[in-house]
Amino acid sequence: MRVLVTGGCGFLGSHVCEHFKKKGWDVISYDNMTKYELKRTGYGTDATRDYNWNYLKSLGVTMVKGDIRNLEHLLDRTQDCDFLIHTAAQPAMTVSWEDPEHDFTTNVVGTFNVVETARKRKIPVVNTSSIHVYGNSINDSLIDEEMSYTRNPVEIPETQAVMVGKISPLHASKMSAEHYIQTYRDMYDVKSASFRFTGIYGERQFGGEDHGWVANFAIRSVFGLPIRIFGNGKQTRDILYAGDGADSYLKFFENQISGTYNIGGGKEHKISLLQSIYMIGEILGKKPEVIFEADRPGDMRYFICDITSAKKFGFDPKIKPKQGIEKLIRWVEENKSVFQMK
Numbered sequence: 426m427r428v429l430v431t432g433g434c435g436f437l438g439s440h441v442c443e444h445f446k447k448k449g450w451d452v453i454s455y456d457n458m459t460k461y462e463l464k465r466t467g468y469g470t471d472a473t474r475d476y477n478w479n480y481l482k483s484l485g486v487t488m489v490k491g492d493i494r495n496l497e498h499l500l501d502r503t504q505d506c507d508f509l510i511h512t513a514a515q516p517a518m519t520v521s522w523e524d525p526e527h528d529f530t531t532n533v534v535g536t537f538n539v540v541e542t543a544r545k546r547k548i549p550v551v552n553t554s555s556i557h558v559y560g561n562s563i564n565d566s567l568i569d570e571e572m573s574y575t576r577n578p579v580e581i582p583e584t585q586a587v588m589v590g591k592i593s594p595l596h597a598s599k600m601s602a603e604h605y606i607q608t609y610r611d612m613y614d615v616k617s618a619s620f621r622f623t624g625i626y627g628e629r630q631f632g633g634e635d636h637g638w639v640a641n642f643a644i645r646s647v648f649g650l651p652i653r654i655f656g657n658g659k660q661t662r663d664i665l666y667a668g669d670g671a672d673s674y675l676k677f678f679e680n681q682i683s684g685t686y687n688i689g690g691g692k693e694h695k696i697s698l699l700q701s702i703y704m705i706g707e708i709l710g711k712k713p714e715v716i717f718e719a720d721r722p723g724d725m726r727y728f729i730c731d732i733t734s735a736k737k738f739g740f741d742p743k744i745k746p747k748q749g750i751e752k753l754i755r756w757v758e759e760n761k762s763v764f765q766m767k
């Protein structure tokens with residue numbers, strides 16, 4: 426079996442490539458290697474940009490440098506593929522409002538090309554979406570706890586209204602991408618899913634303030650640098666270990682129940698920014714320094730996925746936050762030389 430993973434050299438994409446390779450698949454990583462937001466982390470160097478490329482190459486993954494905005498090239502590279510997994514994206518809220526055209530061409534045009542490729546090649550496709558599509562009106566119904574937020578009911582299903590509250594270009598591009606996936610399913614019978622991911626974390630995540638907060642906190646804490654928090658730090662998610670996220674694509678392929686799914690850890694993985702920093706401090710045996718700054722516009726303060734629908738095709742997150750954050754910290758400690766911290 427052969428799978429092509431767009432954005433294969435990204436954080437999530439690299440876990441997907443690794444997972445399928447270890448299950449015996451032929452894997453093609455398809456990535457343009459822009460790593461746009463890496464430049465803004467403060468440690469974005471050639472070494473960080475190429476880390477996942479070199480790692481996947483060492484596993485025997487076929488590496489292709491290509492851009493999802495080029496339909497002909499994507500079609501050419503998907504000959505003989507059985508499955509298409511789409512993780513390439515402009516994933517950061519901040520970048521989307523600073524450069525909406527980049528966000529649009531990558532997330533909307535790029536996803537259109539991916540689903541058009543799936544149609545022409547007659548293969549199933551999974552689009553990687555985000556809980557951002559629900560919008561920020563969730564912020565209006567939160568209950569304050571000492572170190573986190575909660576809500577009643579705690580978990581949010583896919584039937585929750587989408588695009589409610591103040592939305593950004595990222596909301597619009599992710600939602601448009603989902604619309605194309607659904608349209609191609611209805612119109613052309615393309616077996617497909619959109620996975621609305623919660624916050625994901627794990628090894629090989631070069632997280633910064635724009636995107637990837639668990640990794641950002643872990644990396645800065647390992648280096649003894651202060652962590653900046655925008656808002657009060659009670660922002661809460663059901664964080665998902667990337668390996669569990671990678672397995673969701675395989676489970677979809679095995680069962681091929683088309684649809685739109687929340688993919689997160691559910692209430693057993695509920696953790697706030699403050700709680701995650703406390704946990705990192707416990708693992709490292711030193712308390713991270715925290716600086717508080719004003720809220721950022723568009724920030725979603727709470728999301729816990731109801732994952733009942735995804736469980737129907739076999740999704741089953743196994744790694745709990747403590748275990749996953751320990752893995753992430755060990756990886757940072759073992760790869761200190763890759764980060765050029767400022």
Ligand SMILES: NC(=O)c1ccc[n+]([C@@H]2O[C@H](COP(=O)([O-])OP(=O)(O)OC[C@H]3O[C@@H](n4cnc5c(N)ncnc54)[C@H](O)[C@@H]3O)[C@@H](O)[C@H]2O)c1
Nearest residue numbers: 432434435436437457459460492493513514516622624625
């Ligand atoms: N990381 C999270 O917490 C999180 C949460 C929810 C949803 N998601 C979604 O998961 C997906 C992957 O996110 P990530 O965190 O791995 O991001 P990432 O930035 O690490 O990976 C994205 C990859 O896509 C590549 N890429 C960008 N534009 C491209 C193009 N035009 N052609 C080919 N490749 C291109 C980049 O080079 C990068 O390697 C995104 O769709 C994101 O919205 C991520």
